[in-house]
Amino acid sequence: MALDIRLERALERVELVTGVGTRDTGRMCVMSLVACLAGEEHTDSPGCASPLIRAFAIPLNDNMPHAVRQRLKPFAPRILGTQDGQDAQRAELLRKALAEEILPTLSGKTPPPARRFAGPLWRLWSMLGMRRLEREAEWMMDRAVALADGADMARAVAAAGAVGRLLARAAREASDPREADRLWDMAIGLLDRLCEAGGERVGAPATWANRLEQVFDGKAAKGAAESARA
DSSP: OOOOHHHHHHHHTOEEOSSSEEGGGTEEOHHHHHHHHHTOOSOSSOTTSOHHHHHHHHHHHHHSOHHHHGGGTTHHHHHTTOOSSOHHHHHHHHHHHIIIIIHHHHHTOOOOGGGTTSOHHHHHHHHHHHHHHHHHHHHHHHHHHHTTTTTTHHHHHHHHHHHHHHHHHHHHHOSSHHHHHHHHHHHHHHHHHHHHTTOOOOOOHHHHHHHHHHHHHHHHHHHHHHHHHO
């Protein structure tokens, strides 16, 4: 979805933060931004969004460095309308990405050089911690895909959250900033593919831009009123 220039400028004024944020200050997480664009109440569980995408996106939003988190803003309009019955397709996409891309990438990780000689107990703890989360994500995805007919999408949603947490943890614990960047890029690329699943959705960029502009108009009016009282 190509962003309307007015919507793009309105999105630039938003600051993505950890947690649900506060709409009237223009500080939101990616999912509460989706709710704002949709005209829903301030929430990080918008009814218009795929629960599976939400589960994957929230741990990314909450763990990314501030500058990287801002890269999620253009996804908010794309997440609108993803409550479309296509989460079984997204679960299969996640399963393949986990098996063919994420786990092979992470399986070769070694302890950071600065800590490599910190002792065998630290190395054991580090390996067990990452392997536990890998096993959790793999276990959940296997079951999500076994239920890909939609009989129990709650497992697919839980699996998406596990994959998001796995990528976020690996990126945060990377010893090399370039490796961390590569893992965040992988996570953002996967979010892009999840948004693509289900086909093209009809958008209303002017309406979305209006809703964001109203947030900032209200913020400016509140600031002017507070200044006048002072």
